[in-house]
Amino acid sequence: MQEKLTAPPDFLTMIEANKRIIFKICNAYCQNINDREDLAQEIIYQLWRSWAGFNSNYKLSTWMYRIALNVAITFYRGGKKNKETILIGDHLIEIADEHLDDGLEHNLNALQKFINELKELDRALMILYLEEKSHKEIAEIIGISTTNVATKIGRIKEQLKVKFSTL
Amino acid sequence: MDNLEIISLWKQYDEKLEKTISLNHKLIAELQQQKAKSALKPARNYKLIAIAVGVTYAVTVAYFWYHLNSLASLFVNLSIGIHLAVIVIAIGMYIRQLVLISEIDRSENVLQMQHKMAKLRHSTLKVIGICFLQFPVFATWNISFELITEQPWAFWFIQVPILGLFTYIGVWFFKNIDIKNMDKRWFRMMFYGAEWSSILRAGNFLKEIEDFEKS
Numbered sequence: 001m002q003e004k005l006t007a008p009p010d011f012l013t014m015i016e017a018n019k020r021i022i023f024k025i026c027n028a029y030c031q032n033i034n035d036r037e038d039l040a041q042e043i044i045y046q047l048w049r050s051w052a053g054f055n056s057n058y059k060l061s062t063w064m065y066r067i068a069l070n071v072a073i074t075f076y077r078g079g080k081k082n083k084e085t086i087l088i089g090d091h092l093i094e095i096a097d098e099h100l101d102d103g104l105e106h107n108l109n110a111l112q113k114f115i116n117e118l119k120e121l122d123r124a125l126m127i128l129y130l131e132e133k134s135h136k137e138i139a140e141i142i143g144i145s146t147t148n149v150a151t152k153i154g155r156i157k158e159q160l161k162v163k164f165s166t167l
Numbered sequence: 168m169d170n171l172e173i174i175s176l177w178k179q180y181d182e183k184l185e186k187t188i189s190l191n192h193k194l195i196a197e198l199q200q201q202k203a204k205s206a207l208k209p210a211r212n213y214k215l216i217a218i219a220v221g222v223t224y225a226v227t228v229a230y231f232w233y234h235l236n237s238l239a240s241l242f243v244n245l246s247i248g249i250h251l252a253v254i255v256i257a258i259g260m261y262i263r264q265l266v267l268i269s270e271i272d273r274s275e276n277v278l279q280m281q282h283k284m285a286k287l288r289h290s291t292l293k294v295i296g297i298c299f300l301q302f303p304v305f306a307t308w309n310i311s312f313e314l315i316t317e318q319p320w321a322f323w324f325i326q327v328p329i330l331g332l333f334t335y336i337g338v339w340f341f342k343n344i345d346i347k348n349m350d351k352r353w354f355r356m357m358f359y360g361a362e363w364s365s366i367l368r369a370g371n372f373l374k375e376i377e378d379f380e381k382s
Contacts, residue, residue, distance in 0.1 A: 012192060020184040041198055046273050048199055053274070063274050070273045070280045077284075077372055078365065092198065094189050107168065107176050121379045124277055130177040143276030144380060152382075157170050164168040 011051050015044060018064055021131070023093055028115050028123055029072040040092050043071045061133075065141045069124045076120055107164075114163050122156070129153050211268055214261050221258040225251060246308035253301040260294050282376050288369035289346050292358075296344035302337030306330040346370035 015022070022043050030036040047067055054063055115126050121142070128138045135149045142149070168176075232247050239247075267287050273280060306329045315322045348354045349370045358367060 012195065015195065016190055019188060019190050020181055023184055023188055024181075044195060045198060048195075050272075050274050066276060066280075067273045069277050070275070073277065073281055074284055077368060092191055092194050094191060095187050104176070104179060108180055111173065111176060111180075119375060119379075121277070121281075121375065130174060132174065141276060143278035148380075160170060160173055164173065
């Protein structure tokens with residue numbers, strides 16, 4: 001089937017509104033800057049491919065998180081390097097340098113390190129928790145019961161508490 | 168630092184990103200065009216090649232078998248028949264995998280989709296297990312009625328035990344080439360190397376998914 005070669009304007013608006021989520025997911029699953037760029041490409045491409053089939057009965061954020069996390073986990077499990085990456089010169093997501101307060105930067109690095117040390121599925125759960133998604137939405141995104149979400153979030157909170165008490 | 172402060176830290180990170188990251192819209196359009204051109208996935212390519220080679224081989228064997236079966240003994244015909252049947256089943260399984268690849272929906276919930284992906288990768292092991300079912304064929308093609316009637320001792324005390332052993336080995340591998348045995352030494356020796364690593368990783372991930380669902 002021939003795919004459309006231009007994105008509908010709504011798609012770009014949606015990506016623009018959610019670029020931070022894409023960036024955060026890429027950051028959580030890839031340490032290497034080139035891998036991150038590759039993953040961002042793959043997530044945006046898969047979102048674009050699925051955009052036409054978006055079911056408005058679902059919340060847009062649920063749909064987006066599902067695709068972005070599925071692509072990130074698949075990318076990570078496939079040996080991180082995606083063979084289909086297209087070489088396109090500049091970066092898809094440009095980051096301007098802005099320095100944060102040293103203490104804040106330190107805590108943020110510790111949090112990123114903590115996230116990166118988690119297993120892939122726990123990492124997904126952690127991101128959703130930090131994004132303050134409801135247990136119901138997390139359950140819909142991950143595919144477990146809300147009770148199970150509550151149990152796992154409880155454990156993550158404990159781990160976080162221990163981790164940050166030593167800082 | 169308590170959990171509320173950690174959430175607040177994440178929000179500050181989000182605010183920083185809001186100010187500092189920007190999307191390159193021109194590159195997004197370029198990316199879509201280039202990715203759309205490279206439509207076939209490597210996994211799909213590999214399976215298509217495997218199917219093409221398998222079909223060509225099966226058709227060639229079937230062609231010669233059809234034209235020459237009258238010259239061969241019942242046991243040779245039986246051996247070729249079993250061999251062909253196994254090849255056809257393996258091709259069928261590869262076609263089924265292609266269908267599953269085309270049905271992958273990334274907007275399914277994470278566990279459902281990752282479970283499908285891991286099972287798909289690991290199903291390659293099943294194809295190998297099925298191929299082992301033709302192992303007894305190596306001990307049937309050389310049987311003849313002359314052997315049975317003229318050298319019954321050789322048939323019953325050499326050929327039949329060898330056939331029994333080959334059948335046992337074939338069925339044993341068919342049943343045991345399974346991800347549940349991936350930690351066993353023979354399995355590690357058999358599936359050693361980079362080409363098997365993604366299948367073994369998929370097996371590990373299936374276990375992780377199950378643990379995640381249970382715990």
